[in-house]
Amino acid sequence: MQKLIAANWKMFKTIGEAREMASDLVRRVGEIPADREVLVIPPSTAIFAVAEEFGHAKGFQVGGQNFHPEVEGAFTGEIAPRMLTDLCCTYALAGHSERRHVFGEGDELVGRKVTFGLENGLKMILCVGEKIDERKGGRVEEVLRRQLEVGLAGVSRDIPETDIVVAYEPVWAIGTGEVAGPEEIVHAHAFIRNVLVELFGEKGHSIRIQYGGSVKPKNCADILALDNVDGVLVGGASLQAESFSQIVKA
Numbered sequence: 506m507q508k509l510i511a512a513n514w515k516m517f518k519t520i521g522e523a524r525e526m527a528s529d530l531v532r533r534v535g536e537i538p539a540d541r542e543v544l545v546i547p548p549s550t551a552i553f554a555v556a557e558e559f560g561h562a563k564g565f566q567v568g569g570q571n572f573h574p575e576v577e578g579a580f581t582g583e584i585a586p587r588m589l590t591d592l593c594c595t596y597a598l599a600g601h602s603e604r605r606h607v608f609g610e611g612d613e614l615v616g617r618k619v620t621f622g623l624e625n626g627l628k629m630i631l632c633v634g635e636k637i638d639e640r641k642g643g644r645v646e647e648v649l650r651r652q653l654e655v656g657l658a659g660v661s662r663d664i665p666e667t668d669i670v671v672a673y674e675p676v677w678a679i680g681t682g683e684v685a686g687p688e689e690i691v692h693a694h695a696f697i698r699n700v701l702v703e704l705f706g707e708k709g710h711s712i713r714i715q716y717g718g719s720v721k722p723k724n725c726a727d728i729l730a731l732d733n734v735d736g737v738l739v740g741g742a743s744l745q746a747e748s749f750s751q752i753v754k755a
């Protein structure tokens with residue numbers, strides 16, 4: 506299965522900055538390794554500019570960080586999945602910890618986004634992960650199970666396995682420089698794999714599980730080599746072409 510190497514730019518980069526980085530990235534990466542898929546997820550204002558810079562560069566994709574699960578309507582400030590596909594997006598995120606914990610999104614809303622995005626032409630990356638107090642309280646599995654079961658509740662068992670991705674992002678490792686240790690990653694990913702098999706049967710073995718949280722050029726090869734790590738979702742280190750191109754090729 507191809508590893509999914511994704512850049513989450515969060516609320517960084519104007520159109521000009523995004524264009525510059527996108528063209529630099531294409532130049533630095535050159536040909537994407539055959540076993541990799543590359544996805545850049547800019548703020549919505551810069552998605553189309555990045556898609557244009559990627560142009561015909563083979564294999565570079567763009568995605569959306571968020572959307573509202575309706576076709577269209579009176580939802581000031583929101584954008585719809587069909588507006589993301591209109592901007593050439595192939596993927597979107599749901600349930601990122603910043604959406605959950607800064608903007609108060611709960612599991613049910615996250616689940617509606619996953620289902621609605623899939624029904625409207627997007628592949629969906631469901632982000633899950635425990636907070637530090639949940640880890641200290643021995644509740645990692647309980648939290649992951651709930652986020653997966655509710656987040657994937659509306660997803661048909663018949664969807665292609667490449668349409669859904671789970672990103673394990675322990676909240677305490679995001680933007681802190683404190684990457685989860687190999688045992689923590691392997692344990693969490695194995696647990697997620699088991700839940701995916703419970704939910705989707707055999708297909709659960711081929712649904713990709715990304716790791717996210719302080720991924721850098723210097724640690725990404727080791728992380729990508731761990732069991733059940735089928736890609737990475739990168740924040741800070743995805744903002745420079747130099748570091749993200751190293752991660753793509755690691």
Ligand SMILES: O=C(CO)COP(=O)(O)O
Binds near residue numbers: 674720738739
């Ligand atoms: O939130 C993340 C990706 O979605 C991870 O961010 P950092 O790589 O900056 O820790």
